[in-house]
Amino acid sequence: MKKRLFALLMAAVMLLGLVACADTSDDGPSGNYNANLQPGDPETWLSHDKVTLTVLTNEGSSTENPPASNDLPFWKFLEEYTNVHIEWEVASAVGYTEVVSTRLSAGVELPDIMMINTIGNGEKAGDNGVLVDMAPYWDTHFTNTNAYWDAQGVDFESHITTGDGNIYALVGMAEPVEGHITLMYNTDWLKTLNKEVPTTLDEFTDLLRAMKQAGDLNGNGVDDEICFTAAGFAGLMDCIGTAFGLEQYESWDAFASKDGKVYSEYTSDNMRNFLEYLNELFNEGILDKEIASMNASFLAEKIASDRVGVFGYYSSFAISYGQLTPRAQKEKNPYGEYFTLGVALASKYNNNKGYFMRRERAVGAPTAITTECDNVELACRWLDTLYADPNVLNVRQYGIEGEDWKKGENGEIEILYPADGSPRDISSKGCGQIPLCHFQTVAQLTEGMDQYPWYQQQYERMRTESEWKTPTVPHLQLFQDEEKEIMSMYNVDVKGVFGEWRAKFVTNKSNIKTEWDKYLQEMKDMGSDELTGAWQMVYDRTIGAQ
Amino acid sequence: MSKNANRIKGSKSDYVLDAIVLTITAFVIIVTLYPLIYVVSMSISDPLSASRGEVILFPKGFSILSYKKAMADDAIWQGYANTVWYTVVGTISSLAATMLGAYPLSRKSFVGRKFFNTLLLVQMFFGGGMIPTYIVVVKVLGLYNSRWAMILPALTSAFNIFIARNFILSLPEELLDCAKIDGASEFRIFTNIIIPLSKSVMSVLTIYLAIGYWNSYFPSVLYHGDSSLHPLGMYVRKMVIQNSILNMGDDAMGGMISAESLLSSLQLKYTVIVIAVLPLLLIYPFFSKYMKKGLMVGSIKG
Amino acid sequence: MKTKTKTNEPQVKIGLNFWQKMARDWQLWVLSLIPLLYLILFRYLPMFGVVISFQDYKMGAPFIGPKTEWVGFDHFIRFFKNPYCWRYIRNTLSLSVLSVIFIFPAGIFLALVFNEIRIKKIQSAATTISILPHFISVVVIVAMLRNIFSVDGGLVNKVIVSMGGEAIDFMGASEWFRPLYIGSGMWAGAGYAAIVYTAAIAGIDPSLYEAAKIDGANRWRQLLNITLPCILPTIATMLILRIGSLMSVGYEKVLLMQTGSTNDVADILSTYTYRIGILDGQSSYASAIGLFNSVVNLILVISANKVSAKLTESSLW
Known part of the structure; x- marks a missing residue:
């Protein structure tokens, strides 16, 4: 009798354990990512078996760059490089904001990886368990990204970490001083x-x-x-x-x-x-x-x-x-x-x-991993590779090796030009701007510009002859709950008032000399002082505290 | 004597009426046509002239480059095919659903009349919005990537049902009572009496529904991840909002946009409109004729 | 349409209770099954989403669950406290009312005018051409508007300047916003709206006209005494339905026309909701404003219906 009871109890405990472990939100990284590679597999592969990830993004706001697809040389290259197959869902850029808001809110039919609207959206969705928190994987799975920004002296992590210490979405970032x-x-x-x-x-x-x-x-x-x-x-x-x-x-x-x-x-x-x-x-x-x-x-x-x-x-x-x-x-x-x-x-x-x-700031619509993904660790590694793996970066910035560039004797990059003198075009191959947020590098932004010597010269003058100032306030990611609430309440309205008066003052619909005070009063009524207060709070806590 | 006087008087003011009517018509046609001609001219002008704003009314230079470009894009043909499907299937379904809803509502003794009316009225004003509708369509009904996602969410509207209902109410009641006494079932009455007599309102509905479905694109934005299901409207919209105020994106900064693509996108706006509207333009006159014919037949029958 | 007439319904039906009536009408229920299902599935089921107006809704959350934060009427209070609250309402209403005053009759007017064209070819050409503008995307319409009325060399200003005047900044002037909005609305919508009236006119019993002609009425008289009264029920129905969307002016066209300096008349409820709800992601707040919108619309429709019932003896229900 006792034996039976005990057996039943053990079974129950095991069952409970099973159920608990079956929770799809992962319990954290399992140490260093194990790609299960077998001898003979290329080192760059992320997995021995070809895994498929579904990615949702949009076509981009200009028809200049082709929409993402596995036909493009860049993505073909990436698939071979990582042994990860991507199933693309490329939505129309029209109404993409609504699509993301709706799908995140509904929490159904989500892909493994998706481009979302704003970090703020990502945070809200993350809090509700729709997006994966990448913070536990940050040090172990995003080694390339960490190395890249450390070399630039940029604190990338602070731009993507929420007040509670979660990382729900990755942003793109521009190397400072470029594309201005x-x-x-x-x-x-x-x-x-x-x-x-x-x-x-x-x-x-x-x-x-x-x-x-x-x-x-x-x-x-x-x-x-x-x-x-x-x-x-x-x-x-x-x-x-x-x-x-x-x-x-x-x-x-x-x-x-x-x-x-x-x-x-x-x-x-x-x-x-x-x-x-x-x-x-x-x-x-x-x-x-x-x-x-x-x-x-x-x-x-x-x-x-x-x-x-x-x-x-x-x-x-x-x-x-x-x-x-x-x-x-x-x-x-x-x-x-x-x-x-x-x-x-x-x-x-x-x-x-x-x-x-x-411009040490985030650019581009953030990318997140949803909790419908079965292979979170792989997704993290894939994103890290896409963003900052040195070889991938080369292809992204310069084009296909052998066609658009080649490695010189000392390992430096030698750009190859089309034989007929036409401008270099790597964006039609899917290189350059990719439809997931990415790091904009100096090389990428100056890509092809050596065919325009006057531009290079003037661009260099821009970079060296002017001072490049850093903002005197902390960036938005450092806001915490109370401050975010205040922003929510007043920001849109205050900006609206400003936009309106700016147009009126400049185009003579209002006399700036006589009505400036009226404008100030309206700003006050809309909550401008409260907003300033919120920024002051963040400032005191971050820059001010140093 | 008085008859003669009346006739002369009548014909004079008749001619005055004619003059007024024709003047107004001429004005309306000119004012309406000018921007339309502008659109067509912009689409067939030389791209550079078009982008420089040199086109005022008639095309400057001639180039069907933008048409070639537009037609070369597979998306247009796929979009056309899809749009035709959505329009035909959608119009028929909606017409059916609307009439099926309108008839019972027109029967004064129908026990569910008040209930139905209230149901229609309340939902006209209160709706859950995009997100709950999305949940119902995708989660509850599983219509993601289905063609029916373009049709079912907008199957019928209180607006249309009320219009149809009012029309049926205007039909002589004796007709229906006679049929009832003869022992006809409601189904019979509906199919054999109401529908044939409702040709005029059905024509109007058909036109409104068809135009609505032809232009519709937003459900596809939400529910179609598979781009092979996208209607023409999506393609048109994408071309049209490029570089306009509603389009926000800071990927303009990196990389260079070629002059060619800039020029063609400026002109493409107009080309896609012509492409999207042309079929409707050709079909509408037929419908209009049919509608008038149907109405005459209907009214003769009494 | 409820018209107050005395009907002598066969008295057989007295004495049926509710369930008997249900049984008697079973065929009607079957007929109305599809529309009913549609209403329930696609209109009432999603209605639960309205509750987010009373919550601090976060993305991805279930609409009712353990984590939902209920804030009661906070969003509504916030909206009413906004210094621009009345401005948004006033701007929305004025655009709406103006369009009822100008655009709504334009459709009727066109239908009547076109009906009087005696040359068939011109008539069908006119009706076809008049519906064309409806198909042009609003983005292009505003772009054309801007082109024509541009202060920087637009057609209209060219004419003004050549006549010795000074160029007017139409797009940036608050006093021109409403005329431009309504004018372009008439251009784009009158022909399309006329369709339903054209059909109504075509459905008028020709014998009425015959009788009138015999009595010596000229076409003017016929128009005033036959055509107009016969389509009055249609007009009333359309008007009531139109009033029911008085507070719902769409954001797209207005947003495209906004230039900042015209915001005192051009910032309406839906453009505000777009900025707050879709761009800034504050869906609860936007939903609350939308709910307020709907309530006002409902009140307006019920009032319009009552008035219509009293004045014209015809109403919507």
Whole structure:
């Protein structure tokens, strides 16, 4: 009798143990990843048996790069390299945000790996057990990634770790100092006016005024010249804001600190000076009258009509947009210089030292592993390989070995060019930009640029002649629950108020001199002070504590 | 005498009416046509002229490059085929579901009338939204990657049912009572009397439904991971929103976009619209004719 | 349509209780099975999602579970406390009301006008052409709008300048936003909306016209005294349904037209919800706003229905 009972008890315990272990959310790494490789398997394989992972991503917002598929040489290479087969689900970029939100929320039909919208989404989904916490695997399975960023001196981990110490999604990251938004000047107009690229704000203003004065610079007899424009208001701030002491860049929240005190750039005197300046330009007919409704494709149209004197955008567009100009089309020379890259402008607002903001920040939509994945450790290793394995990086940056590059005698990379003189094209092979977030390297961003010597020279000047400042506030990932709540409550509204008044002040719908205080009051009513308070809290806890 | 006077008076004001009507019509046609001609002109112009905004009304230069490019993309043909499937199957299903819902509602003595009406009304305003609907479609019904995911979630609407119901209510009641007394079942009445007499409202519904299904694309965004199921609308949308304000992405920064692709994407916007609309344009006049014919027959029957 | 007439229904049906009635109507129930199933599966089952308006909803969470945080009416309070709350409501309503005043009658008007065209070819050409704009994606419509009304050399401004005036910033001026929105809405939607009225007109008994002609009525009279009254029920139905979506102005077109400086009239509920809900991921808050939206719509429809019943003796239910 006792024996039977005991046996039953043991069985029950075992069963319970079985059930407990059957929990699909893993209990942590099993030491170093064991790829079960057999003798004869290439070292780079992640598993002896060919495993399949399903990956969800979108096609990317431009049709320039082909959507991910196993037909592309890059992915073929990766499959051979790792022995992991990928089943792609490439969704439309249209409405991808909604797709991700919906699928994460519903928690059904999830792939093994997926591209999500924001780190914030990832955190919420992770808290609810939809995404895998990669923190336990970070040191053991992401060795390549760790090595890569350690060599750069960048604390990548802090960008992806939540306040609770979890890592639910990986972001891409750009090596600092690359692919920046800058001012670009119409080369022909500069020559006609016999002027150089300005290095100070005053020189810049003089140049613009000279352009305006000169009148018919594109020689078509119509007064349609636009001296200064950008792909929208945000782009305008990005290319010239630093001349006014602003730190805001791209989608960074506009907060900065001075002497330990955090302040909102939106309501600062710097911003006021900046907007007044823009308003002046607008009134003089220098700034594009349509600046409020500009976007990248409208900008392209204007440049193609040879109407633009100066614009601000990512530096690589000096090449792309330059090719749209009539002269480029006539000369059929894709390597010519049609727009000249500028440098950061010095002014009395930034102590006469022009600077760019050093972009140590996350880029791209994050990638996460979902809890439907049966092979979490493999997925981690795969991601690590994709991002930072040195050989994979070479292929991603330079193209297929043997076709686009080869290893020189001392092991350095030698770029190979097409025999017919056409521009190098590795993106059609799936190299370069990949549809999962990735690290943007210097090499990748300067890829193919040696065919444009003028660009290389000016790009180098950008990098070396201007100061590269680091932000004076901590980055968003360091926010914790209470601060995040405050952000949730007020951020969208405050940004909205700013956007509205910015447009009104610059385009003369409101008089900045008389209504600035009204604007400040509205910002206050919307919660700007509470937001600043939240940033101050994070600051005190991180940078301030050092 | 008075008849004559009336006739003269009548014909004068009739002509005035004609003049007014034709003027308004001319205005409407011109105002409507101008942007449409612009779209077509943009699509067949020389790409460079198109991107420079040199096209005002008529094409500048001539190039069917963008059409070639668009048609070379397999996605378009697959999209066409899918869209035709969704439109045909969807319209028939929706029409059936709508009429099946409208008829019982029109019977005043139907015990479930109030219940049904309330059900329709409440859901017109309150809905769970995207996420719960997704859960139902995918988890509960398992329709992920199924063609029916494009049709079932929007099978019918209170709007359409009410329109159809009101129409049926306008049919003479005596007809139905006679049929009842003759012992016809509700099924009989529905198929042999109601449907034939409802040609006009069914034509209207068909047009609205067909156009709706033809343009629909969002369910596919959510429910179709397999791109071979994507309708034409997805392709159109992708082309159209490139580089526009709704499109946000900071992968513009790395790498260079070739001038060619920039130029063609500027023009492609317009080309895909022409491609997507053309079939409808050709079919609509037939439908319109049929609708009018059906109406005349219906009203003669009384 | 409920019209108040006296009907003499055969009195056989008195005395049936509920279950007997159910049995008697079994065929009707069978007929309505499919639409009923649809409603339950696709409209009522997902309705449980409404509860997230009262939660602090986190992604991936089950809608009701041990971890859900209930916050009651906090989201609604937050919305009403927002300094711009009334602005969003007012902007949404004004766009809606304006479109009912201008776009809604445009459909009727077009249907009536086209009906009077006596040359068949022109008539069918006109009706076909008028529905074309409906097919053009709203993105392209706004792009065309921007092209034509651009302050930087758009067609309209070219004309203004050549006549000696100063270029007007149509897209950036608050006073032009609503006219542009409504105008382009009329252009894109009038022809399409006219379809249902055209069908209604075509369904009018021709003998009524015959009788009128004999009485000496000219076409004007016929239009006013026959055509219009006969389609009045259709108009009433469409109007009530239209009012039921008064608070639901879609975000896409408005978002595309926004330039920042017009936000005092161009920022509406749905563009706000888009920013907060989809871009910023605050689904509970957005859902709460949506719920508020729906409640207002419901109240409006019930009121409209009552008014319609009193005025025109026809109503929706």
